[in-house]
């Protein structure tokens with residue numbers, strides 16, 4: 001059987017359901033792992049990436065709450081590393097269990113991943129990435145007055161702290177990630193978009209930012225020469241006229257058609273827009289590459305061309 005390679009980016013609902021306890025998050029991840037095993041069983045090598053918006057924001061708050069001379073608060077890049085370790089650990093346990101239940105044997109590893117960003121990226125002066133819990137407008141405005149944090153309204157769901165979200169330029173660990181995958185290991189990497197670092201005369205230095213996991217996953221998919229980038233979120237498809245009576249789902253679509261829908265403003269900034277942009281960036285690198293945007297439940301159907309929004313250079317079905 002010809003092996004294929006896919007980078008699977010997991011959205012918030014694949015990691016968290018119910019409250020934010022370790023138990024609830026691990027339960028959601030166990031359910032996710034069961035579905036990801038379908039790919040492995042069918043000869044697709046997977047690299048799993050995931051978001052960290054809620055988790056990294058909460059870790060930052062916990063750091064600040066306990067901040068003291070003897071127990072200094074850790075900065076955002078280090079909180080990002082903590083979130084990679086935490087979610088990676090949960091995912092390793094869940095994948096181990098799911099694989100064993102299907103009678104297979106596989107190694108699973110989490111790679112703490114550093115992603116280089118440009119220190120002059122305009123995102124550093126325009127924070128847009130929501131992290132941590134939701135607040136009322138009144139609470140958010142009060143915290144903004146008292147601290148140097150910024151808050152914005154997040155897609156009608158409430159107010160959240162926003163931080164800089166520079167674009168990924170390169171991924172330090174991509175080569176080792178690829179070697180591990182080629183050996184048949186399941187790799188969890190670029191968690192939370194990767195730890196943002198800049199290149200300096202003294203080596204790599206972490207910066208106060210959170211990279212978008214869809215953009216980082218797209219960059220990784222390119223660098224490891226994946227056949228497919230699979231972006232899993234809460235909806236089965238990307239829609240035009242989303243939530244309007246004229247709503248229409250997109251199935252097989254070309255890069256050109258999708259760019260035209262972006263121009264007409266069909267995709268919400270901060271939610272569907274980065275996914276659609278990442279999808280385009282990956283699909284336009286080669287006519288044999290495709291990006292799928294769908295839900296966890298439809299993920300495997302989508303790889304078989306039976307579900308999801310599939311973005312490719314020419315919009316015709318691409319077999320993976």
Ligand SMILES: Nc1ncnc2c1ncn2[C@@H]1O[C@H](COP(=O)(O)OP(=O)(O)O)[C@@H](O)[C@H]1O
Pocket residue numbers: 010011012013051232233234235237238239240241242266267268270271272273
């Ligand atoms: N045009 C659109 N088509 C489909 N979903 C959309 C669209 N515009 C906004 N959305 C919303 O974007 C959400 C996905 O973004 P988000 O929740 O930020 O992603 P993640 O799953 O990575 O956490 C969908 O669940 C949907 O509610």
Ligand SMILES: NC(=O)OP(=O)(O)O
Pocket residue numbers: 011012050051052053054130192193210211212213214
């Ligand atoms: N880092 C990141 O994109 O996280 P979310 O997907 O949780 O926003």
